[in-house]
Amino acid sequence: MFVYSHCCGLDVHKKTVVACIITPEEKEIRTFSTMTDDLISMVDWIKDKGCTYVAMESTGSFWKPIYNLLELEDIQALVVNNAKHMKNVPGRRTDVKDTEWIAGLLRHGLLQGSYIPYRDQRELRELIRYRRSLIEERAREINRIQKVLEGANIKLSSVTSDTLGKSGRAMIEAMIAGEEDPKILSELAQRRLKNKKEDLQRALKGLIGSHQKLVLKTQLRHIDFLSDEIKDWTKRLKSECSLLTKTWSCWTPFPVWGGARLNKF
Incomplete structure (x- = not known):
């Protein structure tokens, strides 16, 4: 039984992103560059295919631009930075393409994503x-x-x-x-x-x-x-925090700043 009928797996690298979309009707794999125009085209393609859930495997910060674009389109994205977790899922074979494997694991609800804060x-x-x-x-x-x-x-x-x-x-x-x-x-x-x-x-x-x-x-x-x-940045951050205080008042714990809570400058 599938948890998600329409889903996409992404294998994110510095210069390219390999994407695999799996739906009840088909499975399609495409490769995109990490330039902004190509990433927008990829997100449009994902959206056109009716995918509402995306999982991506990435190291470093290469996932961030993709995550931001998916977030703007209200597409749920799961970032799996722990490659060991994926390899430990039973059944993976070396000849299976990473992106297909990611999409397949997502489809069956077998992935555990990293915590990603709000924008x-x-x-x-x-x-x-x-x-x-x-x-x-x-x-x-x-x-x-x-x-x-x-x-x-x-x-x-x-x-x-x-x-x-x-x-x-x-x-x-x-x-x-x-x-x-x-x-x-x-x-x-x-x-x-x-x-x-x-x-x-x-x-x-x-x-x-x-x-x-x-x-x-x-x-x-x-x-x-x-x-x-440092003085200028402190003032700037105080201003940013004052604008977000009402929103953050319902979040616990507050994000920390060098060991001190952000609401205590």
């Missing part, structure tokens, strides 16, 4: 992931600054845990500007670091060259740029 959730997650990538890139740049300082035997990180705090930043900028006297540099300490001036003087006694100053100057500019971008 607005997917879009917001992409924005959140990009913001997180900016934060991670800034952290990497800070680590690079640490390495440059260590290369010049500047042991600032041994005295303060926040190398780029107000005090650390001021000292680094002063070194870039040409100041080399550890005593003068230590006078730039603020708050609790004022009590560690002796340690700072020892830590700031290094050999920083002109090439290291140039690298540090560029790194600080890059960090400032990333910090500004």
Whole structure:
């Protein structure tokens, strides 16, 4: 007994999509490119054949454009990213084409799809992931600054845990500007670091060259740029979330942002 009478299986690759439609009357296989025009033609073909359910096997993010187009046409799509799950279904033979196998499994209701969030959730997650990538890139740049300082035997990180705090930043900028006297540099300490001036003087006694100053100057500019971008993205995401709050109030759990719920910025 068939669970779905009209269904389609898709084997999605980077450049091509192999599609197999199975209906009570026929079985048809076609190959399409992954260019937008061809994908639209494929979705139109699926719709014309009366298919209301589609299953696709894909790796990476190649499935996303197809899923978005199917979603616009109200065609239910099942994404099977776990190839192991499909291979474990009894009866598969090596000479059976993947796309026919996918369509056949879907027809009998034997596929388990991956969880795909709603469109607005997917879009917001992409924005959140990009913001997180900016934060991670800034952290990497800070680590690079640490390495440059260590290369010049500047042991600032041994005295303060926040190398780029107000005090650390001021000292680094002063070194870039040409100041080399550890005593003068230590006078730039603020708050609790004022009590560690002796340690700072020892830590700031290094050999920083002109090439290291140039690298540090560029790194600080890059960090400032990333910090500004992160602030802009935070504002943008807050705005996006405020528009979706009413919709999301009925969803649990809320999507997370770096471990914190999105409704708690």
